[in-house]
Amino acid sequence: MDWQQLKDQQKTVEKVLRHAALRHELAHAYLFEGPRGTGKRDTALMLAQMLFCEAAEAFRPCGECRNCRRIASGNHPDVVWIRPEENAQTIKKEQVAFLLREFAYHGVESAHKVFILEEAEKLTVQAENSLLKFIEEPNPGTLAILVTSQIHQLLDTIVSRCQVLTFVPLSDKDLAERLVVDGQPRQLASLAAGLTHNYQSAVDLCHEQWFADAHSLVLQLTQRLQSSSEPILPFIYDKFYPLFNDMPRMTTGLDLLLLWYRDLLNLQLNRSENLFYAPVRETLERQMMALTTDQIVQFIEMILEARKQLNAHVNGLSVMERLMAQLGGIRS
Numbered sequence: 001m002d003w004q005q006l007k008d009q010q011k012t013v014e015k016v017l018r019h020a021a022l023r024h025e026l027a028h029a030y031l032f033e034g035p036r037g038t039g040k041r042d043t044a045l046m047l048a049q050m051l052f053c054e055a056a057e058a059f060r061p062c063g064e065c066r067n068c069r070r071i072a073s074g075n076h077p078d079v080v081w082i083r084p085e086e087n088a089q090t091i092k093k094e095q096v097a098f099l100l101r102e103f104a105y106h107g108v109e110s111a112h113k114v115f116i117l118e119e120a121e122k123l124t125v126q127a128e129n130s131l132l133k134f135i136e137e138p139n140p141g142t143l144a145i146l147v148t149s150q151i152h153q154l155l156d157t158i159v160s161r162c163q164v165l166t167f168v169p170l171s172d173k174d175l176a177e178r179l180v181v182d183g184q185p186r187q188l189a190s191l192a193a194g195l196t197h198n199y200q201s202a203v204d205l206c207h208e209q210w211f212a213d214a215h216s217l218v219l220q221l222t223q224r225l226q227s228s229s230e231p232i233l234p235f236i237y238d239k240f241y242p243l244f245n246d247m248p249r250m251t252t253g254l255d256l257l258l259l260w261y262r263d264l265l266n267l268q269l270n271r272s273e274n275l276f277y278a279p280v281r282e283t284l285e286r287q288m289m290a291l292t293t294d295q296i297v298q299f300i301e302m303i304l305e306a307r308k309q310l311n312a313h314v315n316g317l318s319v320m321e322r323l324m325a326q327l328g329g330i331r332s
């Protein structure tokens with residue numbers, strides 16, 4: 001994370017923090033709250049690096065000096081990370097006691113000390129209470145950053161003593177980029193981001209073999225819809241329906257199909273910078289050439305209508321049969 005990325009993804013947070021940094025008026029306690037995958041932890045890391053970087057320019061940490069690297073790997077004596085121990089449901093009072101002992105001393109190497117408390121909603125009430133005094137009467141030079149995706153689970157007394165910064169869900173494009181940075185394959189990341197705004201749900205989709213298979217079957221379906229020589233219903237019975245065999249899966253299947261036609265429409269309208277199926281752009285372009293804008297809009301309307309029928313609990317296979325008949329009718 002750097003300031004520019006933060007600005008692109010979390011405009012308000014960036015503005016508040018940058019102004020505070022420029023005036024040397026950072027609050028002594030921040031609460032970063034918002035859904036998972038919105039950059040809260042990375043922002044905390046950047047702030048800590050900014051305070052200790054040996055080569056920072058205009059408040060931009062270099063990310064490469066000894067201090068920046070030690071902070072990133074959790075090995076800087078004046079930057080303490082606290083998070084639930086592996087598989088633990090809570091952050092224990094002892095962990096907070098350790099933190100408070102650490103902060104009773106001045107910085108080992110400089111005047112600053114930073115503590116970053118991840119998944120703060122997992123603090124036990126006891127642990128929260130022992131933190132209160134520390135947040136209320138901080139030692140000079142200390143910065144506390146609490147990070148949570150469940151702000152309502154924190155004590156009001158903690159929340160009211162922190163400056164609360166809310167991280168908003170990412171746009172489709174930013175979420176996809178984030179997933180790629182975190183190691184997900186680009187095509188699946190782009191589709192998952194088109195289907196959900198929730199980082200964790202998107203990660204879960206990318207990890208499912210089912211989702212990769214679904215993507216490939218939807219591609220095959222769009223090819224078949226385009227070619228009049230291949231009968232489509234046997235493909236629906238033998239391949240498509242067995243994979244999309246319940247309501248949530250069928251809905252995802254229709255959504256993937258919808259993203260395809262949205263891409264076709266965007267291509268036709270020369271809005272091609274954020275295609276969901278960018279890796280198969282050539283196929284998209286070939287199909288786009290063979291269809292008029294009106295036809296693409298009709299495809300989209302019919303898929304949306306089919307989705308409504310699914311929501312109204314019409315049988316998935318009947319919905320697909322009807323949809324295929326309608327879509328075939330548009331082309332011919």
Ligand SMILES: [Zn+2]
Nearest residue numbers: 053062065068
């Ligand atoms: Zn540095």
